[in-house]
Amino acid sequence: MGRTPSRSNNNEAQKREAWTAHEDKILASYIRSHGEGKWQNIPKRTGLRRCGKSCRLRWMNYLRPDIKRGNITEDEEDLILRLHNLLGNRWSLIAGRLPGRTDNEIKNYWNSNLAKRRPKDTSQNEKREIAESRVSHEATESPSTQVALATSTPMEPRTEYCGDSDVATGEFVAFDGQSASAEENVDGALIDFDFKDVDFLEFLDFDFSGPADFDMLMNMDDPKQEGRQSTGSQSFSFSPETNAARGNQNFTHYC
DNA sequence: AATGTCTGCAACCGCAGGTCA
DNA sequence: TTGACCTGCGGTTGCAGACAT
Numbered sequence: 001m002g003r004t005p006s007r008s009n010n011n012e013a014q015k016r017e018a019w020t021a022h023e024d025k026i027l028a029s030y031i032r033s034h035g036e037g038k039w040q041n042i043p044k045r046t047g048l049r050r051c052g053k054s055c056r057l058r059w060m061n062y063l064r065p066d067i068k069r070g071n072i073t074e075d076e077e078d079l080i081l082r083l084h085n086l087l088g089n090r091w092s093l094i095a096g097r098l099p100g101r102t103d104n105e106i107k108n109y110w111n112s113n114l115a116k117r118r119p120k121d122t123s124q125n126e127k128r129e130i131a132e133s134r135v136s137h138e139a140t141e142s143p144s145t146q147v148a149l150a151t152s153t154p155m156e157p158r159t160e161y162c163g164d165s166d167v168a169t170g171e172f173v174a175f176d177g178q179s180a181s182a183e184e185n186v187d188g189a190l191i192d193f194d195f196k197d198v199d200f201l202e203f204l205d206f207d208f209s210g211p212a213d214f215d216m217l218m219n220m221d222d223p224k225q226e227g228r229q230s231t232g233s234q235s236f237s238f239s240p241e242t243n244a245a246r247g248n249q250n251f252t253h254y255c
Numbered sequence: 256a257a258t259g260t261c262t263g264c265a266a267c268c269g270c271a272g273g274t275c276a
Numbered sequence: 277t278t279g280a281c282c283t284g285c286g287g288t289t290g291c292a293g294a295c296a297t
Contacts, residue, residue: 018265018291040282056283057266092285107286108264 019058023048027055028063061102068100072109080106081114 019027030046036059039052048055061067072080076098083094091103091110098106 037283051267052282053268053284054266060284061265089286103285104265111287112263 019050019062023050024058024063027058031059031063057104061104066100067102072101072113076101077109077114080110084110084114 026046026048027042030042039056042048042052042055043050050058079097080094083097087093089107091107095101095103095106
């Protein structure tokens, strides 16, 4: 392969060495005073013999106050596995679902721990079958990861809408302000989405801390499921009771 | 104890996309 | 519109410590 060390194509001011405590202190102090950003200015203003990118990386991966120390927990590992199954090597997106963990940390953890455990010949269909079968059997576990399980096959990005049902009329209302008349017969909140990262991951952010009724979580892609016909996209419905108990606020903050 | 190999992870690179003059 | 610059991302490298021989 061979890559050109940054110091050779720039100057002696940059070095590839472990950061010292003194350098960390200078960098952290500067960022506390001036905030993040303008990374290129940091070496000039602090005298650090590091490039701006290196300063950014050190801050993002090590010095930030919200970095979580310690080993990856079983729950975190489980979520990493599921999100990786869904998103592939989108480390920053995966890290965004794991508070306090960095993309670099997750990438390293994956490469050194998880990748070698996974059989290489598992087809996407097999993965999907496994994931979907677990939806119905793991009703008691974290619902946010249930959703990830149920949607483990990458699809062409295409977001339709997100919305909520009007508890008085039962009409489904999309949060883009448009009425979704086609969904009038749907009980409970319903969300249509596919795998455009932002929308889907915002959905994962949904607060499931309310009353648990996740047996009613259905993969509406299955024509045998009641509620609506398959549209080719993944949809999920909660029972009216769950929806009402949650104050019909299911997706308000995320769509 | 000395040496070789493996492993985890910090640090770096190249590239793509966004911003702005 | 364009080009320079900046930022963030994923892939890769190399070091240090752990472990095996």
